[in-house]
Amino acid sequence: MTPSSHSTPSALNGRDRGFWAGRWFSMRAALNGAQHTVRTQxxxxxxxxxxxxxxxxxxxxxxxxxxxxxxxxxxxxxxxxxxxxxxxxxxxxxxxxxxxxxxxxxxxxxxxxxxxxxxxxxxxxxxxxxxxxxxxxx
Missing domain, CATH: 1.10.287.3610 (Helix Hairpins)
Structure with missing residues (x-):
């Protein structure tokens, strides 16, 4: 089963993506949060x-x-x-x-x-x- 076919919460947070893909997923999420803060606050x-x-x-x-x-x-x-x-x-x-x-x-x-x-x-x-x-x- 591919990560995109999972419907569990872990598939949404990057845990089932493999180590490096998961780190990239987390980095993009963090940068989105930083961008949101700077853009809206x-x-x-x-x-x-x-x-x-x-x-x-x-x-x-x-x-x-x-x-x-x-x-x-x-x-x-x-x-x-x-x-x-x-x-x-x-x-x-x-x-x-x-x-x-x-x-x-x-x-x-x-x-x-x-x-x-x-x-x-x-x-x-x-x-x-x-x-x-x-x-x-x-």
Whole structure:
């Protein structure tokens, strides 16, 4: 039986496709999720703009390889949490189409996790760019 002839859920998620075909299936699904988040979430647009702004600033200030690594990790953690927040909101909306206080807690907690990441990213930016900006303005 071919994977397309299965009607089980595993046929739909790539498990019966073979190792490499399954990895490719999973990668495409993940990229679709990332694309959906960037396309539909206004906060993701701000985060992508921040990524571009930070990259330009890092090039201008010639940050070290270690600083590039910290900046990239920080930026992509924020974007990853934006995807997680989008997923939590979608699932909560699916299972609780009307207002429920517990559903609100789930959505608010997911957004709160993102707030922590953004605050952390601001700290990273201040640590890396603060002294350089101070020297530039002094």
């Amino acid at each position: 206004p906060n993701a647009w701000i985060e992508v703009f921040a990524l571009i702004f930070v990259a330009v600033a890092a090039l201008y200030f010639r940050v070290s390889a270690l600083e590039w690594g910290v900046l990239a990790f920080t930026i992509f953690i924020v974007l990853a949490l934006e995807c997680v927040n989008t997923a939590v909101e979608a699932v909560v909306d699916l299972v609780s189409p009307t207002y429920h206080p517990v559903a609100a807690v789930a959505k608010d907690a997911a957004a709160g996790g993102l707030v922590f990441a953004v605050l952390g990213s601001l700290c990273v930016g201040a640590a890396i760019f603060g002294p350089r900006l101070w020297n530039l303005l002094a």
